[in-house]
Structure formats: C-alpha cells, structure tokens
Amino acid sequence: MTVSPDLDRRFREAAAAAGLIDAAFDLADTPIGTLLVAATDRGLCQISFDPDRGVDELSQALGRRVLRVPGKLDFARRELDEYFDGRRTEFDMTLDIGRVADFHQVVLGELALVPYGQVTTYGALAARVGRPRAARAVGVVMNRNPIPIVLPCHRVIGANGSLTGYGGGLDRKQALLELEGALLSPN
Amino acid sequence: MGVVTVPPFERFYDEHRGVVFGMLVKRVGRERAEDAFQETFLRALRAYPKLRDGHNLRAWVLTIAGNVATDEHRRKKLWSGAEVPDTESVDEPPGYEELRELTAELPPKERAAVVLRYGYDLDYQRIGAVLGSSAEAARQAASSGVRRLRRKELP
Numbered sequence: 001m002t003v004s005p006d007l008d009r010r011f012r013e014a015a016a017a018a019g020l021i022d023a024a025f026d027l028a029d030t031p032i033g034t035l036l037v038a039a040t041d042r043g044l045c046q047i048s049f050d051p052d053r054g055v056d057e058l059s060q061a062l063g064r065r066v067l068r069v070p071g072k073l074d075f076a077r078r079e080l081d082e083y084f085d086g087r088r089t090e091f092d093m094t095l096d097i098g099r100v101a102d103f104h105q106v107v108l109g110e111l112a113l114v115p116y117g118q119v120t121t122y123g124a125l126a127a128r129v130g131r132p133r134a135a136r137a138v139g140v141v142m143n144r145n146p147i148p149i150v151l152p153c154h155r156v157i158g159a160n161g162s163l164t165g166y167g168g169g170l171d172r173k174q175a176l177l178e179l180e181g182a183l184l185s186p187n
Numbered sequence: 188m189g190v191v192t193v194p195p196f197e198r199f200y201d202e203h204r205g206v207v208f209g210m211l212v213k214r215v216g217r218e219r220a221e222d223a224f225q226e227t228f229l230r231a232l233r234a235y236p237k238l239r240d241g242h243n244l245r246a247w248v249l250t251i252a253g254n255v256a257t258d259e260h261r262r263k264k265l266w267s268g269a270e271v272p273d274t275e276s277v278d279e280p281p282g283y284e285e286l287r288e289l290t291a292e293l294p295p296k297e298r299a300a301v302v303l304r305y306g307y308d309l310d311y312q313r314i315g316a317v318l319g320s321s322a323e324a325a326r327q328a329a330s331s332g333v334r335r336l337r338r339k340e341l342p
Contacts, residue, residue: 001205001206001208001209001212002205002208003204003205003208003224007208007221007224007225008204010221010225011224011225011228011229014225014229015228015229015232018229018232020229020232020233021196021232025197055195055197055198056195058195059194059195059196063236064193064194064195064196064235064236064238065196065232065235065236066195066196066197067196067197067200068197
C-alpha cells in the first residue's frame with residue numbers, strides 16, 4: 001500500500017527531529033549531474049557524484065541510520081545552486097570533516113583557502129602544509145576528499161598543467177574549472 | 188546461512204514502508220495507521236544500530252508494527268471501546284490476524300517465534316536470525332509458545 005508523500009515526509013522529519021539519524025542526505029540536481037549531499041548535526045559531511053554509492057559510504061563512515069531528509073539539506077542545496085549559477089564564489093556553510101584523519105584535515109583546511117577561479121598544484125599544496133615532498137600524499141587526500149566542490153580539490157592540478165585526476169571524472173573537473181573561469185593551458 | 192550486511196536505513200525503509208503501512212491500515216484502521224506507521228519506523232530506527240543480521244528485515248519490522256498495533260488497540264480500549272478497523276483490501280500473510288489475537292498473552296519471544304513460524308511460514312533458521320538466537324532456540328520458543336497456547340485452550 002502506498003505511503004502518501006505527506007506521511008513519508010512527516011516520518012523523515014520526525015526521525016531527524018528525534019535525533020535518531022546518523023546522517024541526513026538529499027539529492028541535488030546540478031549541471032554536472034545529480035549529487036548526493038549529506039549532513040550531520042555538525043554540518044555538511046559529504047558530497048558524492050554517485051548517489052547510490054554515496055549512501056553506502058555514509059552508512060559505513062557514520063552509521064547505518066542514513067535517511068533522506070530534504071529539509072536538513074536546504075542550506076547546502078541553496079549554496080550549491082548559487083555556485084552553479086555563478087552567483088557564489090565562496091561557501092559559507094559549516095562542514096563536518098571530523099571523521100577524517102588529522103593529516104587529511106590539515107590538507108583539506110589548506111585546500112579550502114585556494115580561491116575561486118584559481119588553480120594550484122599538489123606540490124604547492126604540500127608545501128603550504130609544511131610537507132613539500134608530500135605531493136603524492138596530498139594527491140591521496142584529494143582523492144578521498146569527502147566534500148568535493150565545496151572543498152575545491154578540482155582546483156588542484158599537476159605541476160605540468162594537466163588535470164591529472166578527479167573522483168567525479170575529469171569531465172567534471174574541467175566543467176567546474178570552466179564554470180569558475182579558471183584559465184588552463186589547452187590540452 | 189551467512190550473516191547479511193544490514194543495509195543503510197534509507198534502503199530498508201524504502202523497501203518495507205508499503206507493506207508496513209498496509210498491515211497497519213488493516214490492524215488499526217486508516218485513521219490511526221499514520222501515527223502507528225511513524226511509531227513503527229521510529230522504533231525500528233532506535234533498534235537499528237543493534238541489528239546484527241540483515242536477514243528478514245521485513246519480518247522484523249512487521250513484528251515491530253504488530254507490537255505498535257497491539258499497543259494502539261490497548262490504548263483504544265482504554266479510551267473508547269468502539270470502532271472496528273477495516274480488515275479488507277490488504278494482502279497480508281494468511282493466519283496472521285488470528286495468530287495475533289491468539290498469541291497476545293505469550294511472552295514476547297515465544298509470540299514472535301509462533302507468529303513468524305505459523306503466520307509468515309519462515310523457517311527456524313530465519314526466525315533465529317530475526318530474534319538474534321539460534322535456529323534451535325527459535326524452534327524451542329515456538330514449540331513452548333504452542334504448548335502454552337494449548338494449555339490455555341484446555342478446560
């Protein structure tokens with residue numbers, strides 16, 4: 001028997017209000033595809049390019065009580081919409097990256113400072129966290145970045161100007177850099 | 188039978204909400220089914236972190252829904268005593284309705300075992316997985332429940 005959208009919504013909101021969920025998520029339609037966006041009570045904790053896999057990852061990282069509660073992600077969808085419309089160059093939302101290792105947190109913190117429309121290299125980012133020879137380790141941190149786009153790992157490229165890699169695929173990296181008007185040497 | 192990973196709650200909810208709602212409409216009537224539905228899945232959420240095995244989550248959540256409906260009936264009896272729920276139009280495993288009444292006074296584990304065995308026709312291995320015990324313990328719980336019911340029937 002079909003559960004009405006209204007009852008469904010009320011259950012989801014009651015579950016979140018009762019503090020019974022580990023993470024709330026929603027889907028966000030963007031020019032680079034449908035993204036899963038997820039938050040804990042402390043802030044945005046994940047963006048995934050593959051929503052199905054994102055739900056599993058959330059469940060493994062934060063607990064099985066993962067539930068879609070659109071109202072809990074209004075803030076994130078709004079800022080992402082503005083970003084993709086070209087009306088936002090910095091994100092104001094609070095992030096929750098408490099579950100990642102210390103070194104990752106330091107690197108991601110530094111990554112957050114790379115300005116809109118600019119690019120940097122893995123090596124330069126490594127140097128900024130005081131580990132100039134750790135370019136490869138920085139690459140690993142980028143690869144496991146739980147909140148791409150907001151933590152702008154798309155702005156990190158190879159020393160030779162190549163895009164190198166991206167969790168969401170190089171097409172998306174290219175699209176984000178084009179959106180931001182970041183100048184790249186032609187491939 | 189190996190242990191099955193417990194899925195993220197969203198998938199569990201999405202898969203079983205329809206059958207749970209249908210069962211509750213039948214048990215407590217459409218008007219009260221919505222509250223009972225919420226209560227069922229909130230209870231499931233509370234218990235979810237402790238689940239060890241993803242086998243038969245449908246039977247598990249229907250057991251919770253059955254308990255919610257029973258609580259609802261008790262509450263209703265206290266306040267009114269009228270109003271019989273609509274018992275048609277929902278496909279539910281046959282025998283469940285009668286078993287529910289019949290087993291209302293059994294200890295919870297025996298009741299669950301009897302209902303899952305004779306109402307839902309699950310094998311003991313699966314019932315054990317639902318109850319968090321061995322197949323043998325599930326069989327014992329069901330047969331002790333049945334014995335208890337027989338004693339009750341005798342003069």
